[in-house]
Amino acid sequence: MDTLAAVILAAGKSKRLRSKIPKVLHPIAGQPMICYPVEAVAPLGVARLVVVIGPESQGVRQVLGDAAEYAEQSEPLGTGHALRQARPLLEGQATTILSLYGDHPLTTTDTLRRLVERHAATGATITMLTVDSDESMGFGRIVRDAAGRVQAIVEEAVATPEQRRIRELNVGIYCFQAAWLWPSLERLPLGPVGEYYLTDLLALAVAEGQPVETVAAASVDEVLGVNTRLHLAQAERVIRERIRREALASGVTIIDPPSTFIDKGVVIGADTVLYPGTIIEGRSHIGSDCIIGPYSHIVNATIGECCRIVASTLEGAVVEDGVSIGPYSHLRPGAHLGQGVHIGNFAEVKNSRLGRGVHQGHFSYVGDATVGEGVNIGAGTVTCNFDGEKKHPTIIEDGAFIGSDTMLIAPVRVGRRAKTGAGSVVTHDVPPESVVYGVPARAAKKRQEE
DSSP: OOOEEEEEEEOOOOTTTTOSSOGGGSEETTEETTHHHHHHHGGGOOSEEEEEEOTTOTHHHHHHGGGSEEEEOSSOOOHHHHHHTTHHHHTTTOSEEEEEETTOTTOOHHHHHHHHHHHHHHTOSEEEEEEEOSSOTTOOEEEEOTTSOEEEEEOGGGOOHHHHTOOEEEEEEEEEEHHHHHHHHTTOOOOTTSOOOTTHHHHHHHHHTOOEEEEEOSOGGGGOOOOSHHHHHHHHHHHHHHHHHHHHHTTOEESSGGGOEEOTTOEEOTTOEEOTTOEEETTOEEOSSOEEOSSOEEESOEEOSSOEEOSOEEESOEEOTTOEEOSSOEEOTTOEEOTTOEEOTTOEEESOEEOTTOEEOSSOEEESEEEOTTOEEOTTOEEEOBOSSOBOOEEEOTTOEEOTTOEEESSEEEOTTOEEOTTOEEOSOBOTTOEEETTTTEEOOOOOOO
């Protein structure tokens, strides 16, 4: 029975990116580049997946974890040498080896599936992915004989003027017959710069009369390799456009797609509307029937249904159904807003839980607080939670009314249905049902009956 294994070559450095970060760990649309070829291969039913890394690419192990096995290329001796490092793990374990690159984030599962299926159907020794393009992109040209059989891959640097007019290019993604591949890798000639290249396998196969097949990529975009910051930006553009198209197809309205940025892995419910300038990052989850933006920034946040987030930033926050926020407000990590909460403009919430129906006015700050249901937090209110050394909690119980410009000096508790007057500085706990005001706040005196 035919079995398929995949090898992703990911040992490249970031020299042309001018970066200390290994090339395949550079993020594209919110996730490391190496994740894209791993995800593209996964639906193919591979028996084993090996990622070949370099000494400086150990971070790949941390990113992928148990999703792959790893082989190390200790010296940068070329693509042929890199694939050879997978031999001890895969020889005898699979009949077909799919080889691709970790810096090709745009190749789709559909294209790889066509490559694998063509390889199996024809019984070829090598099946190559090619692309038809006016621009060479640094790829070698595919030279064919009069019968259309592949004869050679000619690199641009040594191509004749006639060969340079060839539009069919070698992408560098292959299916190999494993029994032929492993011994053939040992026979690769040493290249002029002291490296071994996978492209030379084709010459060996042709010289032996081995069958070679090709499959054309659906578009040039799919075969873009990332070697420079420009390539990184181009890949980002393509992937983000794919993400937007998927969102639109799933029932999300995007008013101006080019100005809206959605990370890979974001989930957005149907009938949610994204206005221009909105950025949604990380593992954010947004329910249905929401209005997000314009100019909202959502990072690793969970937003329920029927919410409105206008020109505001949410980081690591949880927002339940029916919440409205902004404009120009900020939810920091640990903020949790209950159902129907309203946050006014220029307000901030950090590491706090606000109960159902809370109204927090503009120009206010709530930090390290627990706020009960139905509480009104007036404009300009501040929970003074930091004493210069430690953060202290504030507790506001159900139904309390916090007057505008109240300073709550933590640790402090405001009791159920208690009230603070405007401008109060609360330094002690406020009993339930009571009213305090002043600086420092004192209980209001009841009028004596005449």
